[in-house]
Amino acid sequence: MSTDLPTTFDPADIEARWYSHWEDNGLFRPARPGAEPYTIVNPPPNVTGSLHIGHALDNTLQDIMIRYQRLRGKDALWVVGTDHAGIATQMVVERQLEAAQDKRTNHSREDFIAKVWEWKEESGGTITRQLRRLGCSMDWSREQFTMDEHFSKSVLKTFVDLHRDGLIYRDKRLVNWDPKLKTAISDLEVENRETNGQMWHFKYPLADNATYTYVERDEDGAIVFEEERDYISIATTRPETMLGDGAVAVHPSDARYASLVGKLCEIPVGPKEHRRQIPIITDEYPDPDFGSGAVKITGAHDENDYGVAQRNGIPMYRLMDEVAAMRSDGEAYAETSQRARALARGQAASAADIDAMNLVPEEYRGLDRYEARKRVVADIDAEGLMIGVEDKVIMQPYGDRGGVVIEPMLTDQWYVNAGELAKAPIAAVKSGDVEIVPKSWEKTFFNWMENIQPWCVSRQLWWGHRIPAWYDETGKAYVALTEAEAREQAGEGVELTRDEDVLDTWFSSALWPFATLGWPEQTDLVDKHYPNNLLISGFDILFFWDARMMMMGRHLTGQNPWPKLYLHGLVRAADGQKMSKSKGNVVDPLGLIDRYGADALRFFMAAMESQGRDIKMDDRRVEGYRNFATKLWNATRFCQSNGIGASTQIAAPEATLAVNKWIIGEVVETQTALDRALAELRFDAAANTIYHFVWDRFCDWYLELIKGVFALEADEIVEPAARQERHRQANETRAVAGWVLDQIFVLLHPFMPFITEELWSKQGERANYPLITAEWPNPAVVVDTDSKEEIDWLIETVREIRSAKNEVGVPSGSKPAMTIFHTDQKRDQWLYDNQTAFKRLARVELFLISDRLEPDTNNRLQTRRAQKGAILIEKEGFAATIELKGVIDIAAEKARLEKALVVSRKEAGSLKGRLGNASFVERAKPEAVEKARADLAHHSAEVERLEAALARLG
Structure with missing residues (x-):
């Protein structure tokens, strides 16, 4: 058979062609109605997204598992789709409007949403096209979108059902507020950055001209500083929030301030005649050893202060509007500050009254928060109440999309009782019903889930699933699937207004494992493919997506969404740093595919993925796996040139030659190791197993060992009987080699789908039997241990001879004489049976002298080497020398x-x-x-x- 493969392996030539073939022919989900199901759902990327290196890792690992299970005959379903990405998508369309000197608020909500849908249809499929380039064998015929009609129905039903069960409620709590996007955002969307800031120290004068003795002591209790003071010292990095202080807190054990607890102090800003007084309280939060040990409590604008205010019943006053400018609404400062002073002395007020109170003095109203900061500091300093200021590196929370500093803000939002929903997933992991791999992540999982906070699920956007709630004039909410149902709840004649907010995209994506299959309808897909078999995700979304799927799955379906969760690490830059656009070290996976091919990138990802450890990017390794693909390409061309074509059987062919028995046994052992590695989700072990079998055992040794079989077959100067035996051996070898090559294509296919499918197709006619749906190897033989021992010894001996020659600088092209002084009977036979291959692979001229060791053999060998210039090779049952005289300059x-x-x-x-x-x-x-x-x-x-x-x- 003459090869019809091109001389050079070109990945670009085959990738697009084969992907189109697979997809166009429905091969990503062949009809297997009676087969055992195997289901994975893809973490839905943002519809605005494009493929990054983390996607490449995540999707490669999933594709390996789905292709592997498909080859094993399963009804393998890989659910694919995109997330509507509320904030990101709305930003994209708003930027388009800005470019046309337009803005969202110039349009009705319905018109704007129509524009988003238009953008989605035209430009929202970038990442799905890129996933195809990576070779992802997803069921595109069932591609999902979280805003599809059926999916939206499941989202709204979930909200209504959870509200009915008391697990969704509306509350006023502190949230991460993005002043640019004008919405609450999740913790995941906040980046904490070190920035150069300042810490200001201010005096809060004591009420009624009170004084106290401030004393500092050393470790032995001796006084080191003592002073009479009429103020308590406060430090803050955000002076503008002083206007909303509700108290000053000190630690219960802090003796310096014990006499002040329960008394009032004055906020040193605003018109003097209307300045507010706030109580001095105790709480465990202040650290006596940090700063002055006293902290101001602004519950509406600081996460830690919010907890203190909640524990101690301290009023929380909102100071800013939706763009983080100081509030300009409501009554004059004189009236609101008077009511706030009454609250400080114990008078009660409703939450609505407190929320309506604008405690920003008129001179600061409407100012940007940072301009207000400057004015507040300047005014306090002018009055002599600033103690000092120090430069300080502080952690600032930034919105990852808006790019501005996040403002903690007290707002009305919808919340899920995550603490209640977390109980079932915690129990599932503890009982082993859900296995987290690597197990080391369990501690982190439990720590977060057991201390979980209410989940804010409302967003102040137009794009997304609009919250199914309507309000009457009193603000009472009616939650229902339709407005008609809400009106029925409210009663006749009650005017209702629809909630303007939409749901957090993590709320909808939490339903992904079952809503994509048709839930809440009990479809055939739900029956067969839920629960899923496995989830693969980055550890960075363990809480934001994985855990929430567990919560929703258990509560809504009564089942865990999957029995096993695999968490992989991050792909980092070559120097180990995290990739970021600001550092300029981001790697484009499409660029790597252009240079080396998708197969090489995929194999790199698998080979480097070691149970959740981070991966260091290394272009040279990717290039090395491109060379691996080329090695297999050339090996296949060699096979074709020697008449080795496609196998016609699943079981291993009959074999009589040791080398053929040996390679069949190697297939058996490789498949066993590969199955074990993939069962344990050890992707690196699986990749390295097939890599070493292909490169080392098959290409470097088996193909070299069988060359002599074909050379002897071509030698016609022999008797007919001998010639017939040589033809038989050659035909056996062709059958075995063709079968082994086929097994290689199948075993390697999950990792390198493109090159394996191309080579499979070029090995022979396989009508309606593409590799992607072929059968996983089933050799139906046991390893022939005698043949394994023989060929392994031969390989080991040749390696040792090569190494010895290389160590002493023997030129690769020379063939020095090798004298064998001893072999035992077993190795005698091995050398006789494999002498042609042995001489060629070891590159020596062979002379057999004796087959038995005499008592002084070792001494004679040492003497011979010293006299004639030779190197000694000694192994159990084998001794030989390699002559160096005339081959190298020994001195x-x-x-x-x-x-x-x-x-x-x-x-x-x-x-x-x-x-x-x-x-x-x-x-x-x-x-x-x-x-x-x-x-x-x-x-x-x-x-x-x-x-x-x-x-x-x-």
Whole structure:
């Protein structure tokens, strides 16, 4: 058979062609109605998104599992779709309007949403096209979108049902408020960044001209500072929020302020005649050793203060509007501050009254928060109540999309009782009903779930699932699937207004494992494919998506969404840093595919994924796996040139030659190891198993070992009987080699689908039997241990001979004489049966002298080597020398090795001393320490290698 494969492997030529073939022919979900189901749902990427390197890892691992299970005959369903991405998508369309000198508020809500849908249809499929380039074998015929009609119905039903069950409620709580987007956002959408800021220290004068003795003591209780004061000192990084203070808190154990607890102090800002007084309270939150030990409590604008205010019944006053400007609504400051002073003295007020109170003095109203900060600081300083200011690095929360500093703000929102919903998932993981892999993530899971806070699910957007709630004039909410049902609840004649907010996109995506299958309808897909079999996701969305799917799945369906959750790590830059656009170290997976092919990138991802550890990006490794693909390509061309084509059987062919029995056994062992690795979700072990089998056992050894079979077949100068036997052996070898190559294509397909499908198709006619739906190997044989021992010994011996020759500088093209002084009976037979291959692979001329060791054989060998210049090869049951006279300049080679040995010994000693210095290890950059350790390992190995080489030369 002459090869019809091109000389050069070109990934771009085959990838688009094969992907279209698979998709157009429905091969990603072949009809297998009676087959066992296997289901994975893809974490739905944002409809605005494009493929990044994290997507490449996540989807590669999922595709490996889905292709593997499809080959094993399962009804493998990989659910695919996109998330409507409320904030991100609305921003995209608003930017388009801005570019046309337009804005969202110039349009009705309905018209704007229509524009979003128009954008989605025209431009929202970028990432799904890119997933195809990666080779993801998803069921595109059932592609989902979280705003599809059937999905939206399931979202609204979930909201209504949870509200009916008392698990969704409306409350006024502190949220992350994005002043640019004018909406609450989740913790996931907040980036904490170190920024250069300031800490201001102010005096809060005591009420009624009171004074106290401020005393500081050392560890032994001795007074080190004492002063009479008429104020309590407060430090803050956000002076503008002082206007909303509800109290000053000190720790119960802080003796410095014990006499002040229960008294009032004055906020040192605003018109003097209307300044508010607030109580001094105790709480566990203040740290007596940090700053002055006293902290101001602004419950409506700080997360920690919010907790203190809740615990102590402190009023929480909202200071800012939706764009983080100081409020300008409501009554004059004189009236509201008077009522606030009454509250500080114990007078009661409703939450609505407190929310309506604008405690921003007129001179600050309408100012941006940072302009207000400047004015507040300047006014306090002018009055002599500023103690000082210090520069300080602070953590600032930024909205990851709006790009501005987040304002903690007290607002009315809808919340899910996540604490109640978390109970069933916690129990499922503890009982083992849901397994988290790697197990090390369980502690983190429990810690978060057992301390979970109410989940804010409302967003102040237009794009998304609008909350199914209507309000009457008193503000009472009526939750229902339709307005008609809400009106029925409210009663005749009651005017209702629909809630303007939409639901958090994580709320809808929490239904993904079952709503994508048709839930709440009890469809055939729900019956067969829910629960799913596995979820693969990054650890970074464990709480925001994975845990919430567990909550919703258990509550709404009574079942866990899947029995196993695999959490992979991040793909980091080559130096280990996290990738970010600001650092300029982001890697484009499409660029890697353009350079090396999708198969190489996929194999890199699998080979580097080690049970959740982060992956360091390495283009050279990707290039190495491209070379691996080329190696398989060329091996297939070699097979075709020797008449080796497609196999016609699933079970292994009959074999008589040891080399053929051996390679069949290698297939069996490789498949067993691969099955075990994938069952344990050890992707690196699985990839390395098939890699070493293909490159090492098949290409480097088996194909080389069988070349002699075909060479002997071509030798016609033999008797007819011998010729017939040679033809039989060659035909057996062709059958075995073709079968093994087919098994390679199948075993490798989950990792490298494109090249394997191309080579499979070029090995022979396989009508209606593409590789993607082929049958997983079933050799139906056991490993022939005798053949394995024989061929493994042969390979090991050849390797040792090659290594010995290389150590002493024997040129690769020379074939020195090798004298075998001893082999035992078993190895005699092995050498006889494989002598042609042995000589060719070891690149030696072979002379057999004796087959039995005599008592002084070793001495004679040593003497012979010293006299004639030879290297000794000794193994159990085998002894031989390789002649060097006339092959190398022994004296020059010794000198070269000795010189290199001196250098490596010196370097190893220097590095050992450096690494033994605790100061270097502790103070040097981690990458410098890592490099030193790698260099020490290299030079230590070189010392051993060079010493062994010199010992061989005698």
